Amino acid sequence: MSDDERIDLQREFAESGLGEGLAQLDRDLIGLAPVKQRIREIAALLLVDRVRTRLGLATEPPTLHMSFTGNPGTGKTTVAQLMAGILHKLGYVRKGHLVAVTRDDLVGQYIGHTAPKTKDILKKAMGGVLFIDEAYYLHRPENERDYGQEAIEILLQVMENQREDLVVILAGYADRMDTFFGSNPGFRSRIAHHIDFPDYADTELLAIAETMLARQNYHLSASAKATLADYIGLRRVQPHFANARSIRNALDRARLRQAVRLVQRSEGAIPPDPLSTIEAEDISASRVFLAAQES
Amino acid sequence: MRITQGTFSFLPDLTDEQITAQVQYCLDRGWAVNIEYTDDPHPRNTYWELWGLPMFDAPDAAAVMFELAACRKVHAGSRYIRLSAFDASEGWESLRLSFIADRPAEEPGFALERQERGGRQIAYTTRAYSAALPEGDRYGG
Helix, strand or coil: CCCCCCCCHHHHHHHHCHHHHHHHHHHHCCCCHHHHHHHHHHHHHHHHHHHHHHCCCCCCCCCCCEEEEECCCCCHHHHHHHHHHHHHHCCCCCCCCEEEECHHHHCCCCCCCHHHHHHHHHHHHCCCEEEEECHHHHCCCCCCCCCHHHHHHHHHHHHHHCCCCCEEEEEECHHHHHHHHHHCHHHHHHCCEEEEECCCCHHHHHHHHHHHHHHCCCEECHHHHHHHHHHHHHHHHCCCCCHHHHHHHHHHHHHHHHHHHHHHHCCCCCCCHHHHEECHHHHHCCHHHHHHHHC | CCCCCECCCCCCCCCHHHHHHHHHHHHHCCCEEEEEEECCCCCCCCCCEEEEEEECCCCCHHHHHHHHHHHHHHHCCCCEEEEEEEECCCCCCEEEEEEEEECCCCCCCEEEEEEEEHHHEEEEEEEEHHHHCCCCCCCCC
């Protein structure tokens, strides 16, 4: 290649339509600053790689398999979905669809059941992204005859030999994923990008709650907003806290209480606004406040 | 004698790249692609063995090529392998396209047999040389 040839990366960027995908990432996801940063880095790397491939400077297709670690409800599946879109725009996967599975979808129940099951899922995911949630369940060291190992072997083989057909994303809790990678070194060496998802801050969760409600055409009254902020602080220290997912469930229950309140207490015709307003009492009736009082 | 049948019978055998493109065309139209194989080359033989199941839910040709590679590992050089695309939509419910993707290394061809019948009539039939051997032994595999 001659030195005269100039490469306009900005134009490459605009033509790939990546800007739209990254903007969507910023718009749709609250918080997660380190994750967004990492995705921007990966996107930039892939963009440069693509230009290098075109110029004949890079020959090997890059390894794109990733692992997403983080607590439940931190947006791993959502980011995987956006990732599939980004990889599709860059041309690293042909279709850009996401197939989300867990151990149950891959591992069979009797001898000879696992391989066809795993292959079926892999075939469904080819041309797109395979998202394996709680991947560490594939490996059960306490049972040496567990069929999970068979699924792992097939996965590793396809991850290595068909890198251009399929991108695999493994997801799960950080500490258990570490143990999993420790006992399956094959996975660690085949995964290029490790992304860690931090827990959301209280203010971020409140913003998420408002976005979720806005999407369903609800809104919080001023007092309800303050109550929800208290709720988030209390809920966090209670067991089984799952970040955004806990908030979603709390909002679903608040909507339930709001509906009951409206049906039982409204007399005669009411204006439409109360139908889409969540009041403080809808949230403060939650068990979380009761449990906090007791302790 | 090179046996031809199906959609691209007048073309040379398709390369893997061309097969991928054809399969993707079928999948994009929502047809289910099947892999079939046989060692009975007679043109009237419609009963080919199915390799695995029809692939109803694969969106990308790589999945079919993955199975084709697995099928070739077992049968390449000793069986005919063909791909067929089934259209399940109402009114069709039938094959839309089918072509041979792999063939035995040696194809001995057919013998023409004449049967003398009453009144100096002659009945003709073709018989594949390979069909004289039992199934599974026909092409050295």
